[in-house]
Amino acid sequence: NAGVTQTPKFQVLKTGQSMTLQCAQDMNHNSMYWYRQDPGMGLRLIYYSASEGTTDKGEVPNGYNVSRLNKREFSLRLESAAPSQTSVYFCASSGRTGGAYEQYFGPGTRLTVT
């Protein structure tokens, strides 16, 4: 099992460019999440999908859109990147794999916007 995978691992964008971060999980989890982590801070929830076909805003959704493509895949799109979106982005999933329904995280995408 690969768990949660994310692509790309690193990305540099210019202000105004767009990109999509990809996330996939192979644990048959219903719920998936996107977080951002800024230096010296905890993770903040951007968007989540409690189940296939649903998405909801988290704490910091502005400037982002998401798509729950199917049960496995949950993508995050930056339509017009801004320097304030420089961060590390984590995708996570949650489901019956863990008894506590803990979240399993991908390795992260380090994004720099210049």
Next chain:
Amino acid sequence: AQKITQTQPGMFVQEKEAVTLDCTYDTSDPSYGLFWYKQPSSGEMIFLIYQGSYDQQNATEGRYSLNFQKARKSANLVISASQLGDSAMYFCAMREEDSSYKLIFGSGTRLLVRP
């Protein structure tokens, strides 16, 4: 609104000693879960331990235990017999028990284990 507070930005501990990382939380929901995650310098998030709000006993996982004091709304992580590999950021997180299972994270504590 939910809130998680970690008041220790950084901590030192001597190898083989025990250390307690503090976490307090605020919620009006009677049903919730508390988590600790470890983030080593490599960046990945590693689940350590979970405590449910209705659990009668403190959770333990190997060298990790969670000191859960419900009335004080605290969920401190205790690491016994610290090892050099325990040097990392540690995050406390809380989940209200709705169908989304989403987490709210604290700002973290950086632990450095001295040889």
